[in-house]
Amino acid sequence: MTKTIELCFDFVSPNAYLIWFPLKALAEKHGASIEITPVFLGGMHKLTGNAPPMIRDAEVKGKNAYAMLEMTRFIAKHGLTKWQMNPYFPFNSITLQRMLVAVDTDKRGQLIDTLLPPIWEQQLDVTDVEALGKIVQEGGFDAQDLFAKTQDPVVKQALIDNVEGAVERGAFGIPTMYIDGEMYFGKERLGQMDEQLSS
Secondary structure, three states, X not given: OOOEEEEEEOOOOHHHHHHHHHHHHHHHHHOOEEEEEEOOHHHHHHHHOOOOHHHHOOOOOOHHXXXXXXXXXXXXXXXOOOOOOOOOOOOOOHHHHHHXXXXXXXXXXXXXXXXXXXXXXXXXXXXXXXXXXXXXXXXOOOHHHHHHHOOOHHHHHHHHHHHHHHHHOOOOOOOEEEEOOEEEEOHHHXXXXXXXXXX
């Protein structure tokens, strides 16, 4: 029986980029599928009282510096050397997340593959509608149709429902994964997930 890894995902998180490619490799190793649940991290933070680590831990001596050290180690281990901080971070990802809701579920991975490198390797300004639309179109999607769907009340509500549902299940940040109903938070949990998929 094929196992499923559910990934709660928002393009705005640097860790969304960092987890994506190793997670795909892990899924391939175990013959598992990845199910994408688009969420809005800003809404998740509002509901849970959470905040980005660099803000939340700003007054804790040494903590953010250590987090950067761990990120550097993770990048080196997984060969993610093209990653660079987006100068527009934290950007408003609501349009991107609604696009992810609007595409067919089996195309969500394709949209993530299309957008992650421009955002987290090439420093795309996601508020530049023309540049974003060009990338989406070149990725094999109807950009005009997707932009229109981001204003569809059904799509908007679906994203809200996803956020509320994830929070109800214990999620508070990105990336959050579920395997067999068990929650894993953070890119550092790949080893634990490997063990779970092996059992």
